[in-house]
Amino acid sequence: MTFAVHGLPVARGIAIGRAVLVVSSRIDVAHYFIKPEEIETEIDRVRTARNAVADELAKLQANVAQMGPNDAPHELAALLEVHQMLLQDEALSGGVKHWISERLYNAEWALTTQLEIIARQFDEMEDPYLRERKADLEQVVERLLHRMKGTAAVLAPSPPRRKRAASADDDNDDPTAGDGIDVPLVLIAHDLSPADMLQFKKSVFAGFVTDVGGRTSHTAIVARSMDIPAVVGARTASQLVRQDDWVIIDGDAGVVIVDPSPIILAEYGFKQRQGDLERGRLARLRHKPAITLDGQRVELLANIEMPEDTVGAVKAGAVGVGLFRSEFLFMGRDTGTRQTRLPDEEEQYQAYKRAVEGMQGMPVTIRTIDVGADKPLDSISANKQEHLNPALGLRAIRWSLADPAMFLTQLRAILRAAAHGEIHLLIPMLAHASEIRQTLSLIDFARAELDNRGAVYGHVKLGAMIEIPAAALTLRIFLKHFDFLSIGTNDLIQYTLAIDRADESVAHLYDPAHPAVLRLVADTIAECRRQGKGVAVCGEMAGDVAFTRLLLGLGLRSFSMHPSRILAVKQEVLRADTGKLEAWAKGVLESDDPAAAMAG
Template sequence: MSIQVFGLPVSRGVAIGRAVLVASSRVDVAHYYVEAQAVEHEVERLRHARDAVAQELMLLKEEVPEDAHAELVALLDVHLMLLHDDSLAEATKQWVRERHYNAEWAIAAQLEVVARQFDEMEDEYLRERKADVEQVAERLLLALGRAAALQPEALKPRDFAGEDPLVLVANDISPADMLQFKRSVFTGFVTDVGGRTSHTAIVARSMDIPAVVGAREASRLVRQDDWLVIDGDAGVLIVNPSPIVLEEYRFRQRQCELERARLDRLRHTPCVTLDGQAVELLANIELPADAPTALASGAVGVGLFRTEFMFMNREGRLPDEEEQFEGYRQAVAGLKGLPVTIRTVDIGADKPLDRMNVHELRHEHLLNPALGLRAIRWSLSEPEMFARQLRAVLRAAALGKVRLLIPMLAHVEEILRVKAAIAEAQESLARQGLAHGRVELGAMIEVPAAALMMPVFLRHFDFVSIGTNDLIQYTLAIDRADETVSHLYDAWHPVVLQLVHQVITQAQQAGKPVCVCGEMAGDPDFTELLLAMGLRSFSMHPSQISLIKQRVLRTDTRTLRARLAATLASDRPQDTWAGG
């Protein structure tokens, strides 16, 4: 039976494929593909984990006191039986051999299948045995975690050429996990939770694949291998579509591909409005290897290099100076002389580090990490880490044009501490005789306090970048990753637009460059409005550059000025601008 699940559209287009479920678990599960020569190794890992758990359970049975309740021994026997049952043991091996899932993912996938079977049982007692299966699966996952395992970084995604396309379905996907899937086989993804500007959604757009988040019950309603259609424009997931609906979406998919091909022809066209205003279109990237993609998209530089993604999926081990320098060097080289804006690590909120778990355990009462130790606050609390990053950036600046961008500043004291840290990094490099260059220093304007104290910021910085995602979040007190309040996240809110306009105007009056690097920059609905405000520098996902360039090429900024004043004065700016 075909069903529709509604969520939030976060990355446009149509994806069609078979469902791959990533089941949630109280134990962290790594998800990656193993190559053909590693399959039997993964099966062997499963066998070792099963034997280890069986031994644990047998020891527990032996240690049960004689006066203990008989049901305790019976429960251990049930777990032993489940451990060796074909529905878990053999079927798990099939996920490895047929789909090339790693051992942990195979267990999680089979747990999803078996759990659903228990949910459908009429007998209440049997339904409750699902908990036993979950406990056995978690014991297996813990056993795998204790054993030496192949690392995901050492493995390449499977080549699924000729097989059905795949769509990822999960309760949630962390930004770090998204990077694991970035160059993999998925044509789209759906999550139960998330908002339009959560970092998971941002990475999805950078991958240029259709995505729907906040779909609530998707991971419960979808089964492994169901045929799915993701309508990334409408925010709809269709499960097991009828042949007619499937053919309609395949037609739409072909139309999207043709439109993308037409836009690609604009990649190297100079970006100038009809009235001769030159506009700079830059790219946002997550990893050094993304630099060639940015260049190929027609970007005239990188306006935002999110360095925090170099710090993730490392089991708590932070990159040292040499590793960071190599990454920044690679990005600079990949841009072939064009400028690269490197943002210092923006960790926290929906992008936690593995090693932050200790901090989070000490602060379990902290319910809103977006207001906690994140971005520059975290960097200043880790001076050795911050010094390594600054030194690496300064060394890369000797090889090309590098700008340094500081996130989430709100206090003069923070500004002074950052500048002092940069000066110390420069001095230490000079003492060691290491080549380094000068960087233009910029501030992210993403906290209302920063927007309201622009004169102070403009005295200290060479340029500013408006991070509209966080500026909206903090202005409206909306957690942008929380789908329960995502309907209140409003980029058209009058105060948001007034703050953006104020920042652009004051920066231009001071003769300082200003760029918008948040999601608003890559949204064609805002292109003309931002041009009317005087913005001439946009930074966005490489996949959006041709679309935004098309809007710029068709715009005459002289016709927009009269509409701007009325829009900024309106209680309903979106309606006013659209009707202007």
């Protein structure tokens, strides 16, 4: 039966494919694709864990048998027997083998996927006793996952074997019957960690959906960096969609259509082809300079997460990197002690050097680590923050200043990489003069350490993020110390309007066109221009074509966005006359309803 789930559109376009569910677990579970030659190794990991758990249960059963009736009730022996039966059940082991061998899931992912499928079967049973056995199954799987923890193979993303997408001519019961050709996959999850997003970024998904998140949650931002259709804040999508269901993701409308009819498939297939044609038309602008009709040159820069992203930035026509989110180098390293999880100076230096070389002489702006809020460094941090408000806690520069050794390591690596090309150093979430002084002092100290070692390093321009209203209201202090400012509109909107940008329940209140937000942005741009300092917008507003004309009218000449948005924004720039836009932008700022004024 066809039904629709509504959420928030965060990455445009249409995706059609089979659902792949990422199921939540009480312990942290890695999700990645293995290589075909690793199938037997992963199956053997499950087999080894199953044998070990079977031995554990057998020993417990033997101990129970030796106890008297007062020490161990007979129900305990029966429960252990049920666990043994579930452990050996072919529905569990056979399903796990299927997901490993057919979809190339790693063993843990295959286990949680099959658990979800069997658990739903238990939920549909009429007998209450049998329904309750779902909890026993969950306990058995948790035992297996604990056994496998620490024995995972090295992450090795690899495309799973797939079959082709459905079309209007297919039998909707089995659109792939008998053809064996490739089909796209779409990812469905309650939520995704930034580390998971990075892993999936290297794989084969045509789109994704999450139950939680807002338009500028980090999950949504990385979705746009994958340049695939995505919907977040879809509430119960992961509960309603089943493994291998056919799904359409409408990233323009924020709608997820499950089990679509042939007519609906045909309609969305047409929309998908139209989107491809539009992207083709935009691609012709790649090598055209971004100059307005009245001759104003506009700088279109790229936001990246990893050094490898520079390939896409150059291909999209970016004239530099306006934001390298360095925290992604620190994520997904949940093994060993905290010290071994953090990349050392040499590893960071090599990553920044690759980014500089990848941009082929164009400037690269590296933001120092910005963890916290919707970007916890690891699962431990995430659990610790569960009942706090991490957006107002120890994050970004606060986190760095609280750990000077870690911060100095990063600063030394960035300074060394600057010997290979133009690097701008960007500091996030500054709000206090004392933080500015501490930061500048540590940068000087990092230089002194490199001097003492006789290490080669380069000069960097220093910049600060304006993402807290307090910073936007005290620009005079910032412009005394920094060469340029970069407006992080995602957090600026969040803090100005007191809205958690990752919380779908208040997402409707997240408003980039709010008069207070626009006033802070406009004043920051104007003050930088008055003092001859560089200013850019690197938040999601920069890549939103609905705001391109307004930002140009406010005097902005440097936009930094995901590479997938550059050509669309360039098209708006090429059509704009900034002389005419200035008066219009002033009217928008003075309006009680800027969104309506922009649309009018």
